[in-house]
Each structure stands twice: as C-alpha cells, then as structure tokens.
Amino acid sequence: MGVVLEGVGLTHAGGLPALQGIDLRIEAGERVAVIGSSGAGKTTLLRLLATGLMPSNGRLMLLGQTPAQLGSAALKKLRSRIGLIHQSPPLPPRQRVVTAVQAGRLGQWSLPRALMSLCYPLDIDGVEQVLTPMDLTDKLFSRCDQLSGGQLQRVGIARVLYQRAELVLADEPVAAMDPLLADHTVALLNRLAAERQVTLVASLHAVDLALKHFPRVIGLRAGRVHFDCPAGQVTDALLESLYANDELGPVQAQANHPVPQTFGPVAGVAPRCL
Numbered sequence: 001m002g003v004v005l006e007g008v009g010l011t012h013a014g015g016l017p018a019l020q021g022i023d024l025r026i027e028a029g030e031r032v033a034v035i036g037s038s039g040a041g042k043t044t045l046l047r048l049l050a051t052g053l054m055p056s057n058g059r060l061m062l063l064g065q066t067p068a069q070l071g072s073a074a075l076k077k078l079r080s081r082i083g084l085i086h087q088s089p090p091l092p093p094r095q096r097v098v099t100a101v102q103a104g105r106l107g108q109w110s111l112p113r114a115l116m117s118l119c120y121p122l123d124i125d126g127v128e129q130v131l132t133p134m135d136l137t138d139k140l141f142s143r144c145d146q147l148s149g150g151q152l153q154r155v156g157i158a159r160v161l162y163q164r165a166e167l168v169l170a171d172e173p174v175a176a177m178d179p180l181l182a183d184h185t186v187a188l189l190n191r192l193a194a195e196r197q198v199t200l201v202a203s204l205h206a207v208d209l210a211l212k213h214f215p216r217v218i219g220l221r222a223g224r225v226h227f228d229c230p231a232g233q234v235t236d237a238l239l240e241s242l243y244a245n246d247e248l249g250p251v252q253a254q255a256n257h258p259v260p261q262t263f264g265p266v267a268g269v270a271p272r273c274l
C-alpha cells in the first residue's frame with residue numbers, strides 16, 4: 001500500500017486553504033511527478049505526505065497507516081519509513097557529509113547507537129555506497145558548508161537512499177543543479193526508485209524532466225488536482241490550462257514558467273485524465 005488521500009484539504013495556520021478536495025491513490029512502487037505553478041500547493045502536499053502536516057479534513061493513509069490516528073511512537077516509526085528530499089537540505093553547516101548521510105537512519109537506530117553515530121562515523125562503507133551513484137565519494141569527509149547547492153541536494157538524496165525509505169518524497173530535488181546534472185539526477189533517482197521498488201513522489205518546476213522521467217504526472221492548480229495523467233497523455237493544452245495566469249496574461253506566463261513556446265493562447269481547456 002502506497003498513498004491514499006480521500007477528500008483531503010489543508011489550511012495553514014492563519015492562511016487560506018492550500019489544498020482542497022484532494023483524491024489520490026498512489027500504489028507502492030509508483031513514480032509520480034507533481035507539477036504546477038508557484039503557490040499551487042506542491043510543497044504542502046509533500047509535507048502532508050511526510051507527516052509534517054496533518055490534513056484539516058479528509059482522510060490520509062500512508063504505507064497502510066492513518067497518521068492522524070497514530071501515537072507518537074508509532075508516528076516516529078512510520079516517519080522512519082518515509083524519506084523527504086528537501087529543496088535546500090537542512091544540513092548542519094559544520095557537519096561532515098558522512099555524518100549527514102548516516103543521519104538518514106537515526107530514526108531506525110537505538111538512542112546510544114544514534115548518539116554515537118553523530119560523534120563517530122559507524123558505517124563509512126554504507127555511506128560510500130550511496131555517495132557513489134551521486135558522484136560524491138570524494139566529499140565523504142567534507143563539511144556541508146564546503147559544498148555547492150547542487151552537491152548539497154545530492155547529499156540530501158544520498159541520505160534518503162541510505163535511510164532505505166519505502167516512500168521517497170522529493171521537493172524540487174534538482175532546483176540548484178545545472179540542466180545537464182538535473183536531468184542526470186532525476187533519471188538516477190527514478191532508476192534507483194524503480195530498482196528498489198520504492199514509491200517516489202517528486203515536485204518539479206521543470207516540466208520537461210517530469211514528462212521525460214516519470215510515468216505519471218499530477219498537475220496541481222490552486223490546491224486542487226487539475227489533471228492526473230500518464231506522462232504520455234499530458235498534452236500542451238493541459239499544461240497551458242495548468243499554468244494559465246489570469247493576472248500575468250499568456251505572454252508573461254510563458255516567460256515565468258518552463259512551458260514550451262509551442263503553447264497557444266490561454267483558453268478554457270477542461271482538464272482530463274483524472
């Protein structure tokens with residue numbers, strides 16, 4: 001069992017509804033990209049799936065469990081099965097890469113082992129194994145504040161691989177990388193997820209990467225599912241209606257989103273594939 005959302009809504013404290021009436025079913029082992037304009041609710045959805053936020057209404061099931069009904073110990077156990085790759089990984093600047101990656105398993109280790117791992121790297125070989133596909137083995141003992149933004153993002157990915165999470169959530173995981181490295185990293189993330197039969201949900205602003213690498217693409221618009229399609233069925237018209245911006249108008253909207261230039265004028269296109 002992967003992820004089930006039934007009529008899920010979420011309103012941030014003091015804010016407007018960020019998600020409304022979300023119905024989704026993501027099977028174990030599926031790889032899904034979430035796209036949509038700024039403020040559409042992508043990060044909020046991922047934080048919800050990471051149990052960092054709870055639904056304001058509706059029902060959320062993750063890996064066969066209902067987070068809202070769990071006590072703190074059971075919630076901690078569930079969280080240890082879920083890996084979140086952040087846009088800007090919150091890694092302590094002075095921490096060594098080996099320690100930062102090892103921290104992926106803190107939630108699975110006993111307290112003494114977890115504390116010891118923060119002082120002394122207990123599993124250098126294991127960390128090297130996940131840094132190798134990220135091409136970062138030479139950074140094993142570097143401090144996090146000595147890495148570039150793109151390298152830090154790859155450390156964040158390595159950490160989730162090390163965690164051996166069953167559900168991997170990636171929030172703009174390649175935003176700090178150049179286009180070639182971003183393409184390579186998204187391809188790698190998809191390959192590793194497929195090999196390990198991990199469920200992968202990633203938010204991306206790069207529409208081309210979503211369509212190229214993910215079998216399924218969900219378009220979020222104003223906190224609602226605008227479309228939910230196999231990548232091959234995402235048409236220019238669907239993307240145009242997803243990114244249509246009444247305030248900017250069609251020309252500026254194209255300049256502000258990575259939407260191909262072939263899109264025609266904004267029109268009232270009914271979303272499909274739901």
Ligand SMILES: Nc1ncnc2c1ncn2[C@@H]1O[C@H](COP(=O)(O)OP(=O)(O)OP(=O)(O)O)[C@@H](O)[C@H]1O
Nearest residue numbers: 012013014015018037038039040041042043044045
């Ligand atoms: N902590 C918060 N408190 C109040 N409102 C919030 C909070 N976080 C997000 N929001 C609001 O929720 C809505 C969705 O935001 P969210 O960050 O999920 O969008 P997004 O699609 O990830 O955007 P972006 O692509 O710019 O990162 C926005 O209207 C935003 O202003």
